Amino acid sequence: MTGVVIGPGLNPLRDPRDKRLPRIAGPCSMVMFGITGDLARKKLMPAIYDLANRGLLPPGFALVGFARRDWDHEDFAEVVHESVRQYARTPYREDVWRQLCEGLRFVQGTFDDDAAFDDLAQTLLALDAERGTGGNHAFYLSIPPGSFGQVCQQLQRSGLAAPQGDAWRRVVIEKPFGHDLESARALNDIVESVFAPDSVFRIDHYLGKETVQNLLAMRFANQMYEPIWNGNYVDHVQITMAEDIGISGRAGYYDGIGAARDVIQNHLLQLLALTAMEEPVAFDAVHLRAEKEKVLSCVRLAGDVTEATARGQYAAGWQGGDKVMGYLQEHGVDPGSTTETYAALKLAVENRRWAGVPFYLRTGKRLAKRVTEIAVVFKKAPHLPFSATDTEELGKNAIVIRVQPDEGVTIRFGSKVPGPSMEVRDVTMDFGYGRAFTESSPEAYERLILDVLLGDPPLFPRHEEVELSWQILDPVTQAWAREKHSPQAYESGLWGPQSSDDMLARDGRHWRMP
Known part of the structure; x- marks a missing residue:
């Protein structure tokens, strides 16, 4: 990497010219609303641990849970720990967990509780100083769509939606995005009245x-x-x-x-x-x-x-x-x-x-x-120079992209059956991720959460x-x-x-x- 100049705001751990190097998030934290739900427990918290285990989160990364439960920071850490041990994709490593655990915080409150959001603002301000998160915060709304507006307005009221200086603030929204066109437009108007369009990340885990x-x-x-x-x-x-x-x-x-x-x-x-x-x-x-x-x-x-x-x-x-x-x-x-x-x-x-x-x-x-x-x-081919009996069972060619559970691609085409006669039969040529690559595929939420923290919105x-x-x-x-x-x-x-x-x-x- 001789001669590479690292400009302001660029990640010094990554040569921006080399796409083969891992994309590592910069200083930041994530606040999760709906932290007690199944999605957070089974997918989101394990995905964050897996990102940390792969070295893709900064050492000072912080995760803040917001919910009504009567928990302190230690109670929340125990919930995250249980989730990680049960659902994480990558092996459990005590050193990774300890580093992640140091950045765990919990704020008790409801969505209509002004004091709770003021407490959240103070918690994030403290994390900026203690963990070096730099004022960069993502808010993950794993909550019913009917609560999006209230939470966004609370984030705006408490000053959490507006970044200072070069820092960023982003909001992540889980589906459904409304229940029809009218409600989707109303929801978009609410969210984008608080966050800039480029700061709104609508999650479709597929x-x-x-x-x-x-x-x-x-x-x-x-x-x-x-x-x-x-x-x-x-x-x-x-x-x-x-x-x-x-x-x-x-x-x-x-x-x-x-x-x-x-x-x-x-x-x-x-x-x-x-x-x-x-x-x-x-x-x-x-x-x-x-x-x-x-x-x-x-x-x-x-x-x-x-x-x-x-x-x-x-x-x-x-x-x-x-x-x-x-x-x-x-x-x-x-x-x-x-x-x-x-x-x-x-x-x-x-x-x-x-x-x-x-x-x-x-x-x-x-x-x-x-x-x-x-x-x-x-x-079907417009002309088949074979007798009807040769190709009686021959179907149409197909390319099948398997999204889950056995990720890969199958191509179906006609091929001659071994033997003295010209008999053509459908066969398949199969590519599977698990067989073709030595590294395992990350979970969808790993990729999407990392993209949010990097501010990379193509998906x-x-x-x-x-x-x-x-x-x-x-x-x-x-x-x-x-x-x-x-x-x-x-x-x-x-x-x-x-x-x-x-x-x-x-x-x-x-x-x-x-």
Whole structure:
């Protein structure tokens, strides 16, 4: 690194010209609201430990919890310690824990408690002096959306939202970003009245997964895919997020929200945008967002609601050898609920690249297996110089990007069966992250939290993307509400309602069986 000049504000542990070196956060702290919730316990606190264990947090990093619990700093440290020992991805190291523990603080209070936020301000001021956090603070709102406005206003009132000098303040928001377009706009107005747009980080943890990012690398770092990534060669695209669990005691949140708002509006439409977008000028926030917004602005439902959508609700059945109850029998669910636990849409991307190519999106709970994947299915070859018997079972070529649980890419193509006759059969060529790379993939929240602390926003949707997504989904949910019909029941452990299969069958297609 001879001759490298480290300018003001640059991290001296990292040569800015060398992208291979680890990105290490500078002096900072993070305040977590909702610290007592499952997300914080199972994902956020372990992710922070894993970042520290990998040497990606500064030695003086501080973590502040804010909640109503009657805890002191030591009680909070014990909660974090238990979470780390149980859920951290990397091995436990006592020296790493001790260093992290020295920066743990807890502030007791409620969101309407002015004194508690004043106490939080004094705690952060003390950490600036004790830990050298430099006035750089991120506020993670792992709380219900209805409380976003109150917390943001308290941060503004107490002076915590406004940085001094060269310091920064950022806010992290967990989904859902509203429940429709109108509420999303209202929420954005509240948050951005307190924090600058570039300081607002909307978390979609799917965008932090290695395979999702590898989709961009596969498309734009290789010559072989992009020439055929269009309607001349692609027959259709299927994007699936299937869960084998029920609502897991989340009736208070889930009932009335449903699968479409919970998953399609954010996760699946983001995956569609990354699959269908044009090549960005650069892999940075401005250009990535511009291309995703272009795609989302031309997405429409491909037909009327009756033929281009399906919705279902899981009934009792068998899952993994165990008898499971139906949705209406779950604790806390209204027995007359019409909330869907399965939703499928047929969408069209109305631009030149994707004209005539349907995008089928589906998500559901209590399905046959847990899997998230993007399947790009190609048209059959226009001419096959083989007899019908040679290729009777030959299907369509496909590229399948597996997001979870077995991250990787599978390519399906026809190949000759060994032997004296010309028999062609479908085979797969498989790439798996676990087999190809010696290092394990970080959890999505590790990547996203580090990006927040670095101020690196490419993987975070801005409010324009959120609003465009609601513009796509709102007509569907409004039509479902007008129908006032219960979603079609499907047996737990299967692949969803018959109406979903019928939606593809009308086009002469069928869902992939992952």
